[in-house]
Amino acid sequence: MNAVGIDVSKNKSMVAVARPLGQVVVKPFEVRHTAIELKKLADLLKSLDGETRVVMEHTGRYYEPVAQYIHASGVFVSAVNPLLIKEYGNNSLRRVKTDKADSIKIARYTLDNWAELRQYTPMDTVRYELNTLNRQFSLYAKTRVSLANNLIALLDQSFPGVNRWFDSPARKDGSQKWVDFAAAFWHAECVASVSCAAFTERYRKWCKRHGYNFNADKAAKIHAESREVVPLVSKTETTKLLIQEAAAQLLAVSKTVETIRAEMLRLAKQLPEFDTVMSMYGVGESTGPQLMAEIGDIRRFAGKQSLVAFAGVDPMPNQSGSHESKSCRSSKRGSPYLRKTLFVIMTILLQNAPADEPVFQFLDRKRSEGKPHYVYMTAGANKFLRRYYGKVRDCFAAMDSPPPVESWSIPD
Numbered sequence: 372m373n374a375v376g377i378d379v380s381k382n383k384s385m386v387a388v389a390r391p392l393g394q395v396v397v398k399p400f401e402v403r404h405t406a407i408e409l410k411k412l413a414d415l416l417k418s419l420d421g422e423t424r425v426v427m428e429h430t431g432r433y434y435e436p437v438a439q440y441i442h443a444s445g446v447f448v449s450a451v452n453p454l455l456i457k458e459y460g461n462n463s464l465r466r467v468k469t470d471k472a473d474s475i476k477i478a479r480y481t482l483d484n485w486a487e488l489r490q491y492t493p494m495d496t497v498r499y500e501l502n503t504l505n506r507q508f509s510l511y512a513k514t515r516v517s518l519a520n521n522l523i524a525l526l527d528q529s530f531p532g533v534n535r536w537f538d539s540p541a542r543k544d545g546s547q548k549w550v551d552f553a554a555a556f557w558h559a560e561c562v563a564s565v566s567c568a569a570f571t572e573r574y575r576k577w578c579k580r581h582g583y584n585f586n587a588d589k590a591a592k593i594h595a596e597s598r599e600v601v602p603l604v605s606k607t608e609t610t611k612l613l614i615q616e617a618a619a620q621l622l623a624v625s626k627t628v629e630t631i632r633a634e635m636l637r638l639a640k641q642l643p644e645f646d647t648v649m650s651m652y653g654v655g656e657s658t659g660p661q662l663m664a665e666i667g668d669i670r671r672f673a674g675k676q677s678l679v680a681f682a683g684v685d686p687m688p689n690q691s692g693s694h695e696s697k698s699c700r701s702s703k704r705g706s707p708y709l710r711k712t713l714f715v716i717m718t719i720l721l722q723n724a725p726a727d728e729p730v731f732q733f734l735d736r737k738r739s740e741g742k743p744h745y746v747y748m749t750a751g752a753n754k755f756l757r758r759y760y761g762k763v764r765d766c767f768a769a770m771d772s773p774p775p776v777e778s779w780s781i782p783d
Contacts, residue, residue: 372390372391372421372422372482372485373388373389373390373396373416373419373420373421373422373423373424374388374389374390374424374426374478374479374481374482374485375387375388375416375423375424375425375426375478375481376388376389376426376427376473376474376475376476376477376478376479376480376481377425377426377427377434377437377474377477378427378428378470378473378474378477379427379428379430379433379434379437380433380470381433382403382404383401383402383403383404384401384402384404384427384437385399385400385401385402385470385471385473385474386399386400386401386402386412386474387399387471387474387475387477387478388419388478389475389478389479389481389482390482391482395475396419397415399470399471399474399475401470402437404436404437409436409437409440409441410440412440412441413440413441413444413446416441416444416446417444417445417446422447423446423447424447424448424449424481424485424488425441425446425447425448425449425481426448426449426450426451426477426478426480426481426488427448427449427450427451427477428450428451428452428453428456428477429450429451429452429453430453434450435493438450438491438493439493442491442492442493447488447490448490448491449481449488449489449490449491450491451480451488455480456473456476456477456480459476459479459480459483489671489673492668492671497638497641497642498642498663498664498667498668500638501635501638501639501642501660501663501664502664502665502667504631504634504635504638504664505635505660505661505664505665505708506708507631508628508631508632508635508661509708509711511624511627511628511631512628514624515621515624515625515628518617518620518621518624519621521617521621522534522550522553522614522617522618522621525613525614525617526553526557526614527603528602528603528604528610529557529558529559529602529603529604529606529610529614530553530556530557530558530559530561530597530600530602531559531600531601531602531603532596532600533549533552533553533556534549534553536549536592536593536596537549537552539583539584541625541629543629543633544626544629545622545624545625545626545627545628545629545630546581546622546625546626547625548581548583550618550621550622550625551581551583551618551622552577553614553618554614554615554618554619554622555577557610557611557614557615557618558602558606558610558611558614559597559598559600559602560602560606561606562593562594562597563594563597563598567590567591567594567595570590570593570594571587571590571591571594574589574590574593575587575590632656632657632660635660635661635664636656636657636659636660638660639659639660639663639664642663643766643767643770644663644669644763644766644767645659645663647762647763647766648662648663648759648762648763650762651755651758651759651762652720652724652725652728652730652731653716653717653719653720653723653724653730653755654716655719658712658715658716658719661708661712662709662712662716662759665706665708665709665712666678666681666709666759669759669760669763669764669767670764670767672760674760675756675757675760675761678756678757678759678760679753679756679757680705681705681706681709682705682706682709682710682713682752682756683705683706683707683709683710684705684710684713684749684752684753684756685753710752713752713755713756714748714752716752716755717730717734717748717751717752717755718748720734720751721734721735721738729754729758730751730754730755730758733750733751733754734747734748734750734751737750737751
């Protein structure tokens with residue numbers, strides 16, 4: 372029984388090998404993430420007498436090259452939640468935090484949890500790319516919100532309220548009418564300084580050039596409003612520069628968001644569970660690929676509860692002695708990306724779901740009981756995931772195929 376603990380960092384890892392009764396087989400040593408050194412590590416692990424199991428924390432993306440290489444070499448490897456390692460063996464008042472100490476700690480964890488370790492299975496290429504896209508989608512979506520707020524703050528000084536005069540939805544390329552309008556008419560005087568007829572003609576030509584619908588009454592209303600607002604800054608080249616640059620940045624990021632969204636949908640359509648997931652009420656062309664990106668292959672979870680725990684929407688029991696709490700907080704220890712998507716779906720269900728939809732009925736009942744917003748939203752997400760697990764598991768069972776494994780091999 373050889374327990375291998377690997378403390379992974381960006382470009383290198385610390386490796387320790389231990390056996391029961393505290394026997395250290397190999398003292399901690401450093402391995403760089405290169406093909407040559409990873410091959411040496413794999414050869415060493417295969418040369419050890421007895422069964423060998425390798426454990427590492429799944430931290431970001433850093434662990435994946437090491438896990439994939441060891442897995443491809445035929446050695447058992449398991450990637451565990453960093454929280455499990457952090458909370459393991461904290462029975463000393465001294466705090467020792469070094470790579471060597473961490474690798475030994477992981478090796479000890481491996482020994483104590485030998486039978487419960489789940490084998491790592493690499494994601495297939497489509498799922499890996501989908502997951503990476505979703506993380507980038509989340510980043511750019513946050514950036515878009517920040518840039519939109521920045522543009523509105525600038526317009527509040529030069530053309531207050533102009534962002535509220537247009538309610539057209541964003542187009543497929545990410546462009547929005549209010550943003551394009553603000554870039555062209557960046558100060559109230561750009562409109563108010565000319566006659567209504569002159570502005571109406573300019574607005575008509577602008578709508579035609581950008582592919583927006585023209586309405587003469589709308590133009591007259593904008594002109595009237597522009598003469599009522601009070602700008603805080605003068606119509607200068609500096610103001611023009613700031614607003615047009617802010618609008619250009621927002622447009623560029625919005626275009627990136629929509630490009631990634633479209634690519635995620637294209638990849639998600641290649642997954643066998645796509646139709647099953649998309650058939651669930653509240654799941655759309657944006658939230659569907661996000662769910663599949665974060666959950667991955669459903670067969671990697673032991674059961675419904677494992678998936679719920681992965682999302683961090685599982686209740687944490689609170690009982691001690693004669694005290695037992697009637698309400699339990701959610702763990703929040705899973706994927707924040709998945710939780711965010713689940714909450715979007717719960718909001719859609721509350722707003723649009725038919726009365727006979729099971730998850731909506733559950734949400735509505737919890738809400739009518741007076742539960743706080745976060746409580747019934749979390750409970751609804753829990754129920755939704757359980758249904759998701761059952762439906763997708765049945766989908767794979769009908770296919771009667773083994774879990775996909777990426778065709779990844781060790782280079783010669």
